[in-house]
Each structure stands twice: as structure tokens, then as C-alpha cells.
Amino acid sequence: MVGSWMQSVATRVGSVVTGVGWGTAIAVVVAFVIATVAGWSEFLAVAYAGVIVLLVAVLYLVGRNAFTITLDLPHSRVVVGDNAVARITIANPTRHRVFGVKAEVPVGSALSEVALPGLAGGAVFDHEFTVPTARRGMLPVGPVRTVRADPIGLVRREVSWTGRHELFVHPRIIAIPSTSTGLIRDLEGNPTRDITSSDVSFHALREYTAGDERRFIHWKSTAKTGTYMVRQFEETRRSHLVIALSLADRDYASDDEFEMAVSVAGSLGVRAIRDVRNVSVVVGITTPEFAKRKLFGVRALSTLSPGRLLDDLALVEREASSLDLSEVARVTADQVAGLSVAFLICGSTPTAGELRAASTRYPPGVEVVAVVCDPEAVPGLRRVSGLSVLTIGYLEDLRKSLARAAKT
Template sequence: MRHSHGRTTEPARRGPDEHSLGATVTTARTRIVGARTGLVADAVVAVVRLWRTTLGVVSRGIAATSAVVTPLGWVVAALVPLALLGGYAWGWQELVVAGVVGASLALVALLYVVGSRRWTVELTPPPQRVAVGDPAQASILVRNDSVRRSFGTVVDLPVGTSVVPVPVPGLAARGQALRSVAIPTDRRGRLTLGPVRTVRADPIGLVRRERLWTAAAEFIVHPRTIDIPSTSSGLVRDLEGQPTRDLTSSDLAFHALREYMPGDERRHIHWKSTAKTGTFMVRQFEQTRRSHLVVALSIASIDFGSDAEFELAVSVTGSLGARAIRDAREVSVVVSAITPEFAKRAVLAVESLPTLTPNRLLDALAVVEHSPSALGILDTSRLAGESARGISVAFLVVGSTVTASRLRTAAASFPPAVEVVALQCDPDHVPGRRRLGAFTVLTLGSLHDLRHAMRGGDS
């Protein structure tokens, strides 16, 4: 466009109009009636909205009813109208009576789940970690937030796969009750406590209403362990700093003097001896052994005669590993791998347990179980020797069914420089110590025998 002043201007750009913008938006209305307007279109949309709202209400009602009505309740709900209709249609008074009784039972059952309690429930779990046999208690605080007195009831506390019922008395308005619950610790494992729940149900079992009041908490029962002597003394005194028969040109343990050879470091020349002999003499050292412990636990069922033997073996493994971790030793704790039930071939591997802290190790041992499809001590020893380098001492923890010949084969899986100690757990056997060739076998009848066995290395 040209103006009188001689300047040319462009026409103003217009944005998209309202109609073009609306055409790009897809809504529920456009999916139903498109761009149509008018009373008919509005009526169709209103009917669809009403249908969807009704369907949502019915769906929520069915879901809520399904959460309350038991399978027996659904059977009664289906049979009652059939009995009433059939009784009236065929003149069978017995069916009519049965239908009336069923309907009456259903109405009475509903009274058990109608209404709700205004409660505040708090669950205080025990310390997260305890040892087998140690006492552990959880506490449940129930507070009545209503202005009316509440009736006595029972709250359920799930503990693992079991449920502990906790009676709660009637509470006055704004009153509260504190209840303690003993947590069973007779077996190690990782348990889930809670959530605390209340269950309201009729005596016949037609309806059942469950309400959760708290969150769940984790609880770990560690294997029983015992404090044993430091790994730098006793039976394993040949660890860090103990010289071996391997000679080296640089270490801590002095061995002898020898003539200088090309390639020797000049800093190892012994000048006093050189002056006496007129020949360069250098120091020679014995290589010191580094403290890398390996504790290998077989979890093959064939290696144990009873569950008591296996539990003792787990406790022995935990005691050795925890002691080495507290001594700041380099330690590897391994258990044999389990082959899945339908696997085509055996899983040839070992599982390394965490050894960052004693608690991390005991957490892992809390869930270890023996299995008939786990690798035996022979494969476990071989794989443990291959997976860890620089091993100085290897502990093989087994049960009473492992023969001396199998132990000898397992010990031979490690290099000759590794000292192998087999710990055979047998509660029915007298504790003892014997030497089989190049390795030691310790028979343990109880966990306390481990402490004496580790001290016995000093003699």
C-alpha cells in the first residue's frame, strides 16, 4: 500500500482467527458431535456426560462393594433373589423362607461394616536389626479422635507371613491406648511389619472390610554371631607382615646379603659389607604375605545333615566376616550360586556378599538359605579361588556330610601358598582340630567352639 508521503507500508499481519484456532483442538465434544451446534447436539453431549458420570459412580460402587463382599457373600447375593422369585413363582414356601433368611442375614451383615472409626494409629517398630533370639518389641498407639467413646476391637499387625492380633480396649473421647507387641526372632530373615489394619466382618463371613492405618516397616533378624580374636593373631597370624619363603628385592623382612647383579636398585646396596668384601653387596628380603581372607560358604543342601548345621554355618561365616571387616582386613565372603529350577544347565558362579560394613554383610546373610540346586563345596572353592586374587587364608564353611576326600579336593583348588582352613559344623560332634595334608580341619559343635578354635592357633 502506498501513502501520499511516498512511503510504502506492508499490510498488518493478522494472527490466526478464533475459528482456525478452535479447529485444531480436539475435545470430547468434537469427538462426539464434531463441529455441530444446536439443541440436538447439546442434548447428545448432555446424555453422554450423564452416561459417563453414572458409569463412573457405578464402577466406584462396584469396586467398593467388591472390596467388602466376600465370595460367600456374592453367592448369597445371587441365590437370594433366585430363591424368592422361584419360591413365589412355583409356590415353594421353603424357597421363600430360604430367600427371606438369606436377605435378613445380608442386611445384618451390612451393619458390621457400616460407619467408620475416627482413629489415629501410630506404629513404632523395634530397632531395624536384631540377632536371632534377641527380644524385639513394636508398639502400637491408638488414639480416639472422636467426641464419642469407641468400642473395643482388635487390630492386626502383619509380621512377615503371619498376623499378630492386638486387642484394643474401648477408648473414651480423645483417649488413647498403647500396646506392645513381641516380635518373633527365632529365625533369621528380612521381615515386613505392618501396615497396622483393622478388619470388620460379620460372624458368618458374608462381608469383610479392611482398613490400613499405618505404613509398613522393614525388620531384619541377623544370624547369631560371636566375637572372636583378631584376625591378626591366633590361627590366622600368618597374615599381613608374616614373611613367606618367596624372595624379593624389596620388602620389609630382611633375609640375607648377596652380590650385586645388573638391574638391582642401588638404594639396596649394603655399603658396609661392600667395603669389607670389595664387591658390591645388596640386601635381599623375604616377601611378606598380604592379608586377603576368603570365607566360602556352601549352601548346597547335600553338604549339610540338618537345618541346625546350616544355621551354625551361617553364624560362623558371619562371625569370621564381621571380625575381618572390623580389623580393616581385605575380605571376600562368597556363597555358592543357585541354579534356577527350569534352567538348561547349572549356574557355575559364586555370589559375593557385601563386606563394606558388618551390618551389610549380616543383612545379606540374613536371607541366605540352603538349596538342593546350589553348587557344592568343590565348585564353590574352585570359583572362589579364581575370583579373588592374592588370597592368604581361605575358610571353607561346610556341614557334617562333606567327607575328608571332598575337603582335600576343595582345598587343592587354591594355590599352594594359600592356607586353607575347613570349618565343619556338626552340633552332634565333639569339637576338634586335625591336619589333613596341607590344610586344617576344625570341627565345631557350637558357635562358642569357633572362639576357642581361633585362639588355639596361638599355640
């Protein structure tokens, strides 16, 4: 029992003494040893001075925190560039005055320091501070911790008062009217050239063969010909929209192009989700440095709601070892079934030949649209066999380009 008590004391002491404090304590011990062995009074004076400094530092830790602190983040999701604030509330529930303390609030990789004032009994103090939202991502805010420390930095005691909040900084998106997505008209399903024995789009009649379902027998034609005749149908297809965003470094000439590409993926994905379309938003996976060979695969982002999709898009980053546009197209063509429309989103570096090669990864009948994000280019639309290329210089050009593509 004595051993556990000593271990507890050692743990508490170790949690409040800083590196400078331990160095000072060691220096005091060394000074005492030298003064005793060599009889040097100067070292004895240094040792006593060190003891006094340590005792004074310990006095800064004396006292209890008779207040409560809460952290409030009014909005957990904001758009990049928007104002975001967090609020710290300190309350003194006692009847006695409490002295001010210094509080620290981690915000992402930065540390915000707040000087909380002393409060009379029953008083409440609110302090608001700005959370930076200049860059897309997820910012952890908190926990708020109070700090008691001496001026020299020999001892330091931290007390955490709140949990950690997460602020998602979403990419900027624009609203795309449903009429702009005329590339994927399918109110009741577009017929294909594939013939099936069971669907809703009537095609022709043929003679009955073993295995055909009797409910598709056309009795009037059977009565006229004297031979069982069954209906044939054209297979219809609900549009499965895939939005493939390249994360490969080589597919972008700058960070501005990549940020625009993320915004394009978000704008298209949110519109599709709100239109209750069958949509998949995918990005290429990254090959770890320790991997012996390149990994081929895509990661599907959440499409349960617009907010969940934008949460995932807030976290994507350019990667040197990520799959390029052609590889992403090949993997999505193999792994995503029932595709009818594919958006390939990239920067300005892929050539026209590379875009064409990426589009050929998809089977015939899939409408492929490449969205090239290039702030230096003039917006435009060009078509080659099986591929539409939309070049946009600003995010707002996407709405106009899609509307133009829908009319042609």
C-alpha cells in the same frame, strides 16, 4: 462420567463383599426367580430373609474410624532367641468416644489378631505383642489393619494404618579376640617368595637392565662395581581373607549343623570386619529348577559393616541345588584375587578326602582352614599338607580352636 461413577461403585462393593456374601446374594436372586416363575412362596420367604441378612451385614460397615493407629518396632535387628516386641498405639484425637475394633497384624506368615478397646475422647492405648525369634531370618511385621465385618462373614472392610516393618533375626555369633586369628598375621604384609622390582621388603641387588626405574638404583654399589646396580624386593601381600559357607544340602547332616555353620561364618566375618581386614564372605549360588545345566558361581555377602553381613546371613538357607564345598572352593579361587587365607565352612558329611580335594582348588601359598560343624564330634584340630581342619561341637569351641591353631 456415569460409566466411571458406576465402575467406582462396583469396585468399592467388590472390595468389601466376601465370597460368602456373593454366594448369599446369588442365592437371593435365584430364590426370587424361582418364586416368581414357579409361584413357590417358600422360596419367596427365603429370598426376603436373605435380603434382610444382607442389609444387617451392611450396617456393620457403617461408620468412620475417628482414631489413629501407629506401629512401632523398637529394634530392627535381634539375635535368634532374643525377646522382640512390637507396640501398637491407638489414639482418639476427637472429643467423642470411639468404639473398639478388631485389628490384624501380619507377622511373617502368621496373623496376629488384636482387640482394640473403645476410647474416650483424647485417650491413648498401647498394646505390646511378642514377635517370634526362634528362627533366623527376616520377619515382615505389619501393616496394621482394622477390620469391620459382620458375624457371618458376608462383608468385610479393611483399612491399613501403618507401613510394613522388617525385623532381621541374626544368627548367634561369638566374640573372637584378634589374637585368635594368628593364622593371618600380616601387620605390615607378609613377604612371599615372588621377586619384584617395586615393594618394601628388600631382597638383593642385581645389574641394571633396560626398563628398570632409576629411583631403585643403589648408588653406593654402583660406585664400587662401576656398573649400575638396582634393588630387588620380595613381594609382600596384605592378607585377603575369604570365608566360604557351603549351602549345599549334602554338606550337612542336620539343620543344627547348618545353623552352627552360619554362626561360624558370622563370627569370623564380624571379627575380620572389625579388624579392618580385607575380607570376602561368599556362598554358592543356587541353580534354578528350569536351568538346563548347573550354574557355577558364588554370591558375595555384604561386608560393609557387621550389621549388613549379619542381615545377609539371616537370609541364607540350605539348598539341594547349591554348589558343594569343593565347587565353592574352585569358584572362589578363580574369582577372588590376592587370597592368602581361606575358611571353608561345612557340616559333618564331607569326608577328609573331600576336604583335602577342596583345599587343593586354591593356589599354593594360600592357607586353607576347613571348619567342620558337628555337634556329635569331639572338638579338635588336625593338619594335613596345606590344610588345617577345625572340628567343633559347639559354637564356643571355635574360639578355643582358633587360639590353639594360632599357637601351633
